Amino acid sequence: MKILSRPFAFNFRSAMVICISALIPLTLSAEQKPFAPESIQGVTIVTAEQVIDMILANPDLIIIDSRKKTEYQKGHIEGAINILNTRLEQEDLEQIAPEKSTEMLFYCNGIRCIRSSDSIHKVQDWGYTNLIWFRGGWKEWMEKRFPIVTN
Amino acid sequence: MKIESLSLKSSTIAIFIMIGIAATILSLFAGAYFKQAALEAQMKSLSRVIEVASQELLKEIGVHTSDLGMKLTHSSELISAINHSRKTGNTDQLVELLDDPFINGFAGFSDVNLKKIRVYNLELELIGKSKAGLDGLGDKLDDHIAMILSQRKGVERLKVIDAIWMSPEGPLFSTLVPLGGLHAIGYLELIVNPVFNLPDIEHITNTPVRVYSMSGVQISKGGQDIPEGLLPVELILHSSNGTPAFRIVGYENIEEMNQEMGRTQIVTTGSFLLLELLILLFALWLFNKFLFLPVSRMLHDMSLLSHGQLDLTVNAKGLREFHIFANAFNAMTDQIRMRTNDLTRLLNLDDSALMCFDHDNDAVYFNKAATSLFGYTNDEIIDLDIADLFSDDIASLKTDPDKKSGSHEGNPRTLLNCKHKDGHQFQRNAIINTIRVRGQTGLGVALNTTSEGKDTSTLQNHQRLEAVEQTLSNLLAFARDNPDILPGVEAPQPTDTSSTGASHQKSVLREHVVRVMNLALTCWEYDLGKTKIDLAEESRIWPVYIDKSTPTTRTLDKYLNIDNCPKNPRSQRVIDTAEFVLRETKTKKSVKRGELREATDHFRRLLSGINSHNK
Numbered sequence: 001m002k003i004l005s006r007p008f009a010f011n012f013r014s015a016m017v018i019c020i021s022a023l024i025p026l027t028l029s030a031e032q033k034p035f036a037p038e039s040i041q042g043v044t045i046v047t048a049e050q051v052i053d054m055i056l057a058n059p060d061l062i063i064i065d066s067r068k069k070t071e072y073q074k075g076h077i078e079g080a081i082n083i084l085n086t087r088l089e090q091e092d093l094e095q096i097a098p099e100k101s102t103e104m105l106f107y108c109n110g111i112r113c114i115r116s117s118d119s120i121h122k123v124q125d126w127g128y129t130n131l132i133w134f135r136g137g138w139k140e141w142m143e144k145r146f147p148i149v150t151n
Numbered sequence: 152m153k154i155e156s157l158s159l160k161s162s163t164i165a166i167f168i169m170i171g172i173a174a175t176i177l178s179l180f181a182g183a184y185f186k187q188a189a190l191e192a193q194m195k196s197l198s199r200v201i202e203v204a205s206q207e208l209l210k211e212i213g214v215h216t217s218d219l220g221m222k223l224t225h226s227s228e229l230i231s232a233i234n235h236s237r238k239t240g241n242t243d244q245l246v247e248l249l250d251d252p253f254i255n256g257f258a259g260f261s262d263v264n265l266k267k268i269r270v271y272n273l274e275l276e277l278i279g280k281s282k283a284g285l286d287g288l289g290d291k292l293d294d295h296i297a298m299i300l301s302q303r304k305g306v307e308r309l310k311v312i313d314a315i316w317m318s319p320e321g322p323l324f325s326t327l328v329p330l331g332g333l334h335a336i337g338y339l340e341l342i343v344n345p346v347f348n349l350p351d352i353e354h355i356t357n358t359p360v361r362v363y364s365m366s367g368v369q370i371s372k373g374g375q376d377i378p379e380g381l382l383p384v385e386l387i388l389h390s391s392n393g394t395p396a397f398r399i400v401g402y403e404n405i406e407e408m409n410q411e412m413g414r415t416q417i418v419t420t421g422s423f424l425l426l427e428l429l430i431l432l433f434a435l436w437l438f439n440k441f442l443f444l445p446v447s448r449m450l451h452d453m454s455l456l457s458h459g460q461l462d463l464t465v466n467a468k469g470l471r472e473f474h475i476f477a478n479a480f481n482a483m484t485d486q487i488r489m490r491t492n493d494l495t496r497l498l499n500l501d502d503s504a505l506m507c508f509d510h511d512n513d514a515v516y517f518n519k520a521a522t523s524l525f526g527y528t529n530d531e532i533i534d535l536d537i538a539d540l541f542s543d544d545i546a547s548l549k550t551d552p553d554k555k556s557g558s559h560e561g562n563p564r565t566l567l568n569c570k571h572k573d574g575h576q577f578q579r580n581a582i583i584n585t586i587r588v589r590g591q592t593g594l595g596v597a598l599n600t601t602s603e604g605k606d607t608s609t610l611q612n613h614q615r616l617e618a619v620e621q622t623l624s625n626l627l628a629f630a631r632d633n634p635d636i637l638p639g640v641e642a643p644q645p646t647d648t649s650s651t652g653a654s655h656q657k658s659v660l661r662e663h664v665v666r667v668m669n670l671a672l673t674c675w676e677y678d679l680g681k682t683k684i685d686l687a688e689e690s691r692i693w694p695v696y697i698d699k700s701t702p703t704t705r706t707l708d709k710y711l712n713i714d715n716c717p718k719n720p721r722s723q724r725v726i727d728t729a730e731f732v733l734r735e736t737k738t739k740k741s742v743k744r745g746e747l748r749e750a751t752d753h754f755r756r757l758l759s760g761i762n763s764h765n766k
Contacts, residue, residue, distance in 0.1 A: 049305075053305075056306075075221075078332045145310045145311040146309055146310060147221060147224065147309055147332045147333055147335075149332065
């Protein structure tokens with residue numbers, strides 16, 4: 001009985017250690033999920049109401065939805081173009097906005113989403129200067145229950 | 152019940168018991184109160200859960216309706232139909248489009264019960280409405296929804312509005328969506344019946360739920376049956392303007408909670424009572440250690456002191472008050488001891504022979520001069536009678552001391568014939584005073600120890616005698632309360648001469664004394680063949696006198712005859728004699744010895760009965 005109990009105790013203890021070791025990174029990753037930056041130099045941050053005002057004031061405003069396509073299809077801001085941050089290419093953007101001073105608005109899922117800020121950094125590197133960031137993103141839009149477009 | 156009969160210990164324990172009973176009752180009461188409070192908290196909690204669940208359901212309805220609304224509002228067909236109807240006033244195409252969801256369904260069709268779709272312009276005037284669905288709702292947008300919309304400015308008016316409102320057909324749920332997206336040209340209202348969704352509350356709360364109208368009619372039957380004994384918990388669901396819309400009743404199973412509460416109550420009450428018992432026991436232990444035992448020791452010491460052991464000191468260890476009390480008592484005892492010694496010394500210093508006799512003419516006090524004059528020791532005095540000392544009948548001189556004038560003229564002064572221990576007789580001048588002894592009339596006798604037979608200074612002697620008399624009275628008064636302090640003075644006897652019970656006890660006691668003494672003497676003589684003088688000498692209990700060169704046992708003799716037996720016989724001496732004889736004759740098994748043992752035991756019982764009665 002004693003002979004059996006020792007390996008069992010060892011195995012059980014080992015299993016516990018492995019489980020805990022596996023859980024620690026998961027917990028840390030949940031806690032350490034990155035926030036979008038508070039601000040980006042040279043970029044104007046706007047709220048949902050300001051987005052609507054800007055859309056109504058400037059019908060040619062380019063709105064870039066940096067989320068995944070499936071998310072976009074479930075619902076998006078009226079007039080938004082879906083370009084995932086990882087697929088954003090300078091050539092494609094130059095076709096949409098040839099002028100570097102073109103006013104462009106970026107959004108993604110919200111403050112826990114870094115896709116739109118990533119897109120903005122790229123676009124800034126390409127020389128675009130008139131950039132607007134809807135940092136609250138889709139989450140803020142839906143919470144305020146503004147109209148959406150679904151496919 | 153008199154307060155004097157209650158001891159500190161019993162009253163403290165009684166108080167503790169009362170505290171214990173009160174605490175028990177309070178704990179039971181508190182248990183019941185907490186149970187009720189827990190039940191109310193449970194009801195409030197479930198009510199809150201139902202409220203949250205209903206809000207969640209309404210939100211879910213709102214999601215479905217706004218989804219449908221968003222799809223419709225971005226439909227170019229619908230926009231053109233609206234524009235067409237605005238221009239031409241023909242709403243057929245619009246109505247057809249609005250009826251389409253009722254006919255062909257929509258995403259979430261099975262999740263809500265769509266009742267009507269209505270289209271308004273920006274001024275909230277009706278443009279068109281579906282033909283399908285509920286009739287009788289009218290054309291007007293609900294006042295409360297209209298008010299909400301009117302209070303919004305700018306882009307705020309683009310926000311979707313959800314609301315429950317009171318229609319003529321009952322409470323309904325509406326979602327108002329801006330028509331045309333951000334470039335709103337009007338509003339689309341989707342009306343659903345929330346009763347379709349509300350029973351789903353029971354899936355969220357996991358309790359049976361019934362929905363009633365405010366008039367009390369059950370308007371939905373839940374999926375779960377309601378067993379007996381469930382506690383109904385009610386929630387009133389209000390419309391957006393605050394009007395009660397639905398009565399939602401959830402049925403909570405409190406059986407489990409009751410069992411849990413019962414267990415908790417038993418555990419908490421039991422623990423509380425156990426704790427309380429332990430605290431009470433601890434308090435009692437403390438009281439016992441620091442109060443009862445010190446007080447008991449103190450009382451014991453005081454009792455010994457009051458019975459003459461003046462060399463004792465009361466144990467003063469205890470709480471502060473008792474410490475002070477014991478110290479005060481010790482100080483008082485010191486004073487008494489000092490004064491008693493002073494008195495005894497004063498009386499012993501006097502040249503006169505001072506004697507005191509009680510109402511039975513038994514000697515109770517001899518000063519030093521008296522013992523040396525008559526040749527007796529202090530131990531022998533207590534056995535003496537006035538007749539053993541004087542040939543004259545001086546007992547007849549007793550008068551009531553309270554009627555004395557106080558003048559020295561009233562004191563009988565005479566020449567007394569005295570008997571020495573060795574039997575020779577002599578004469579001395581004497582002053583005889585009637586004094587109060589043990590509450591009864593006794594005699595104080597002062598004898599001139601010189602034999603000239605004439606007064607050298609009558610007045611001086613008289614003053615001395617008066618002083619001595621006063622001292623004697625004081626001493627006797629003290630001795631009366633402390634019978635063991637002065638040798639030969641016993642506890643005072645009841646003074647009520649009318650008490651026939653007491654006198655009967657005395658006479659019975661004397662009879663037993665005489666019987667035991669006679670049996671002891673008979674046994675002594677029969678079993679051992681010795682004489683009465685031998686008994687007195689060997690036992691050292693009774694004095695042996697020499698009358699004209701003949702040894703006599705005058706005192707012992709008195710105890711053998713009922714007529715001569717002292718009225719207050721020395722019971723302990725009788726028992727000691729009997730015990731001595733029984734000890735000496737223990738090898739003999741005579742009938743007399745058995746009788747003596749039996750009589751002694753009976754005498755003891757009699758004595759203990761009298762003592763307990765006197766207490």
